Amino acid sequence: MALVARRADRLESLGGEIAEAGGTALPIEADVSDRGQAQGAVARAVEELGRLDVLVNNAGVMLLGPIVEAPVEDWDQMLDVNLRGLLYTAHAALPHLLGAAEGEPRRVADLVNISSVAGRQARKGSAVYNATKHGVGAFSESLRQEVTQRHVRVALVEPGAVATELQGHNRPEVQEELAQRFEEMEILQAEDIADAIA
Numbered sequence: 001m002a003l004v005a006r007r008a009d010r011l012e013s014l015g016g017e018i019a020e021a022g023g024t025a026l027p028i029e030a031d032v033s034d035r036g037q038a039q040g041a042v043a044r045a046v047e048e049l050g051r052l053d054v055l056v057n058n059a060g061v062m063l064l065g066p067i068v069e070a071p072v073e074d075w076d077q078m079l080d081v082n083l084r085g086l087l088y089t090a091h092a093a094l095p096h097l098l099g100a101a102e103g104e105p106r107r108v109a110d111l112v113n114i115s116s117v118a119g120r121q122a123r124k125g126s127a128v129y130n131a132t133k134h135g136v137g138a139f140s141e142s143l144r145q146e147v148t149q150r151h152v153r154v155a156l157v158e159p160g161a162v163a164t165e166l167q168g169h170n171r172p173e174v175q176e177e178l179a180q181r182f183e184e185m186e187i188l189q190a191e192d193i194a195d196a197i198a
Contacts (some may be wrong), residue, residue, distance in 0.1 A: 002026040004047035005059075006090075032059050033080035038088035042096070052096035053106060056197060057086045058114045063139035063169060067127050080194045082132035086113060087139065089152055089172045094147070112197050113131050113157045125177070133158075159188055 001018070005011050011027035018025040024113060026048055030041040046052050060082045063074035083197050097109035118126055119133030144154035144160060 001043075002028055002049060004028045004030050004032065004045075006031045017106050032085035032089050035084075035088045037084060039092040046096050050111075051100055052093055053100045053140075054110045054112070055089065055093040055097065056112045057089055059089075060114065061117075061169060062129050064125050064129060065171060065173075066125055070128075078128050078132050082129070082138075083135050086136060090143070094152075098147065098150055101152035106154060108151045110153045110155065111143070112157060112176065114193065114197075115140070115156055115158045117158050117160045138163045139146045155197075157193065159196070160186070160191055164189075168181065 001023070003011050003014055003018075006026075006029065008027070008029045011029060013024040015027045026045065028041045028044055030037040031039040032041065040053075042052065059081055061078055063078055065071075065074070076128055090113070093111065097111060099157040101107065101109040113136055115136040116129075116133045117139040118130050119135075122130040137158070146152065
């Protein structure tokens, strides 16, 4: 399996865990919000592993807060990572997934996009995050209709709150509000999302 992320230390750590469990992992340092890096990551995975049967698009950032006087750079980052990164990676992977679906051993391929319940329910203070996740849902459904007859399955996973570092990237005042909001929610673990994908 190939692992793609911006942070080499995280890649090495996760690769080590997979190796300890008896698996193998190819770490690829790349920022998928850069089209060339996304294409390069897919190309390297195919070159070194021989084929691509499954793509899980999981890169994302959640920078929340009011629309009025928002730092527009936060919006740009969410659009770049949550939407463009997913689109670039899917576009680069699709020829390989379609090829894999035509042959043995599986005769099917999978593209899994990780979105959020925010792609279905808009909330105050989450406008651009909501917009990116709605976009992921719309893209996934349209792609599903396009490639399903060619044996590429497109899945959309839309979890609620998950115990990750996402909320920690927000401004301090937003983190305080999130902490209060999360007290009232059931928080999923990363393993729950992995189970949903499997």
